[in-house]
Amino acid sequence: MKSRWQHRSSWRVSDSQHLRDCLAALASYIGAGGLGDFIFNGLNLYRTDLILGGSIPVILLALITDFLLGKLELALTPKTAHA
Numbered sequence: 001m002k003s004r005w006q007h008r009s010s011w012r013v014s015d016s017q018h019l020r021d022c023l024a025a026l027a028s029y030i031g032a033g034g035l036g037d038f039i040f041n042g043l044n045l046y047r048t049d050l051i052l053g054g055s056i057p058v059i060l061l062a063l064i065t066d067f068l069l070g071k072l073e074l075a076l077t078p079k080t081a082h083a
Contacts, residue, residue: 014069021062025054 028036038054041047 013074014066017065017069018062021058021065027059 024034025036025039028040030033035054035058038050041060042050042052042054
């Protein structure tokens with residue numbers, strides 16, 4: 001019987017990419033810059049336009065990279081491993 005941690009077969013590349021995208025947005029909190037600057041400045045100044053100006057590109061980046069890496073993963077996975 002599999003434990004609850006073994007239900008997922010492996011860590012996917014897109015999972016790592018999503019983590020990287022989230023950390024890149026949060027990196028501005030420690031002064032690293034990036035799109036997170038818009039998000040945190042908008043939160044501090046109560047400006048919705050800045051919040052959306054930072055979060056929409058982060059969302060689009062996550063969706064596009066998930067789509068592209070999903071296609072790459074499908075192309076590189078041997079045909080016998082497909083469910």
